[in-house]
Amino acid sequence: MIDFSRIRAEFPIFAANPRMVYLDSAATSQRPEEVIGAVAGFYRRYNANVARGLYEIAEEATLAYEAVRKKAGRFISSKDEGEIVFTKNTTESANVLMRGFGEKFIKKGDRIVATLMDHHSNFVPWQQLALMKGARFEVAGLNPDGTLDLEDLGRKLKGAKLFAFPAASNVLGTLNDSRGLCAMARDSGAVSIVDGAQSVPSMPTDVKKMGCDFLMFSGHKMLAPFGSGVLYGRRELLEKMDPFLYGSAMIRSVGMKESEWNDVPHRFEAGTPLVDAVIGLGAAIDYLNRIGMGAVRDHEEALVARMLKRLGEVRGLRVLGPCNERKRAGLVSFSMDGIHPHDVSAMLAEDGVCVRSGHHCAMPLHAHLDIPASTRASVYIYNGMDDIDALAASLEKVRKVFG
Numbered sequence: 001m002i003d004f005s006r007i008r009a010e011f012p013i014f015a016a017n018p019r020m021v022y023l024d025s026a027a028t029s030q031r032p033e034e035v036i037g038a039v040a041g042f043y044r045r046y047n048a049n050v051a052r053g054l055y056e057i058a059e060e061a062t063l064a065y066e067a068v069r070k071k072a073g074r075f076i077s078s079k080d081e082g083e084i085v086f087t088k089n090t091t092e093s094a095n096v097l098m099r100g101f102g103e104k105f106i107k108k109g110d111r112i113v114a115t116l117m118d119h120h121s122n123f124v125p126w127q128q129l130a131l132m133k134g135a136r137f138e139v140a141g142l143n144p145d146g147t148l149d150l151e152d153l154g155r156k157l158k159g160a161k162l163f164a165f166p167a168a169s170n171v172l173g174t175l176n177d178s179r180g181l182c183a184m185a186r187d188s189g190a191v192s193i194v195d196g197a198q199s200v201p202s203m204p205t206d207v208k209k210m211g212c213d214f215l216m217f218s219g220h221k222m223l224a225p226f227g228s229g230v231l232y233g234r235r236e237l238l239e240k241m242d243p244f245l246y247g248s249a250m251i252r253s254v255g256m257k258e259s260e261w262n263d264v265p266h267r268f269e270a271g272t273p274l275v276d277a278v279i280g281l282g283a284a285i286d287y288l289n290r291i292g293m294g295a296v297r298d299h300e301e302a303l304v305a306r307m308l309k310r311l312g313e314v315r316g317l318r319v320l321g322p323c324n325e326r327k328r329a330g331l332v333s334f335s336m337d338g339i340h341p342h343d344v345s346a347m348l349a350e351d352g353v354c355v356r357s358g359h360h361c362a363m364p365l366h367a368h369l370d371i372p373a374s375t376r377a378s379v380y381i382y383n384g385m386d387d388i389d390a391l392a393a394s395l396e397k398v399r400k401v402f403g
C-alpha cells in the first residue's frame, strides 16, 4: 500500500515553493528527484549520441535509449517495442500520423470523425487534413452531462476512414469507454486514433485490450522531462506509413536519385532524438510502476470525489462534465457566475493555488458550452486532501470578493 502523503517530499519543487498548492498537473506534472537524477546522470556519466558511435558511452546511451522503448511498450502493454515511436509530445505524435498516415491514405470525399471534446492537438490536424484532401470532417456531439453522444457518433462513423478521440477529456474530465469506441471504429472500417495525454499518466493502459490502432501521449504529464512523447501504432499500420521528417538515421540507404527508409519505428525518428528526455521517461515509468497505476487511479478518484463535493458547496460555481468521480479523470473544470476565469485563477494564485484558466486548447468545446473560458484544477500523485481544501477555501474568498 503506497503512502501518498510521503510522495510529495520526493519532488524538490515543493521544498523550493513551500506555499505552493499545485493543481495544474493536466498542463504538466512536477518531476521527482529520481527523474531529475536520471537525466543528470546521463549527462554526467554517458552523454553521447545514440545509434551512431561504437565507443563505450555511445553504446551505453543507445542501450539505455532503446531500453526505454521496451519499458514504454510494456507500460501500455503493446506487443513489442517496435510499435513505440518516440516523439516530442502528443501534438507531434498526431502530426506524424497526419503526415505519414493521413496524407497517404485519406482521399477526396473520405470521412474523418473527431469529437467536440477533443483537444486542438487531436482536432486541428484532422480538420486540416480534410481541407487539404477535400475529405469531410465531422465532429461527434455531446450529451448534456458531458459524455459522448453515441447515437450521433454512430451515424457519423458509418463509412468513416478515421476516428480521433480522447481517452479522457482535458476540460470535461469525461473518461470515455475507449475500448467500446475503438470497437465502433473497427466495425465502421475506421482507423482509431486515441489521445491518451490525460489518461496514460493516471490509470492502467492496455492497448491490446483497448483495441486501438494508434495511441498518443506526452511524458511531461507523467513525471518525465519535456520533449518525451510517444506514438504507439499497430505494427502493420506503422509499416505502411510514410515518414514525416526526412534525413539522418531514418534511412536504410541513400542513392543519388532515391532513398530507402529504415525499419519501423526508426523510420519516424529523423535526426538526433531527445535522448535525455527519453532517459527521463524511463525513470518516470519505473517510478509510476512502483506505485502501481491502479493505485494512482484510486488516489486521483478519491481527490476528485472531494473536489466535486467541496466545489459543489461554492455558491454560483458550475462544474463542467460528469458529476460522478468514477466517470472522470483527475481534473475538474468549472465556471463561476459573474467572474471571469482569469480573475479566478489570478486570485487563487495570491493564495499560492496554481490552476489554469482559458480555453485549454478546446475552443470548439467552449463555444458549444457557450462560455469563453473555464478554470481547471487537476491533481496527481503528490496532491492530498489538504490541497483540495486549500482550493475550496480560496474559492470561497473569491466568491466573497465578487459577491
Ligand SMILES: Cc1ncc(COP(=O)(O)O)c(C=O)c1O
Residues within 6 Å of the ligand: 026, 027, 089, 090, 091, 092, 119, 121, 122, 166, 168, 169, 170, 195, 197, 198, 218
Ligand atoms: C487531451 C490532450 N491532448 C493533447 C494535449 C497536447 O499535449 P502536448 O502539448 O504535450 O502535445 C493535451 C495537453 O494539454 C491534452 O490535455
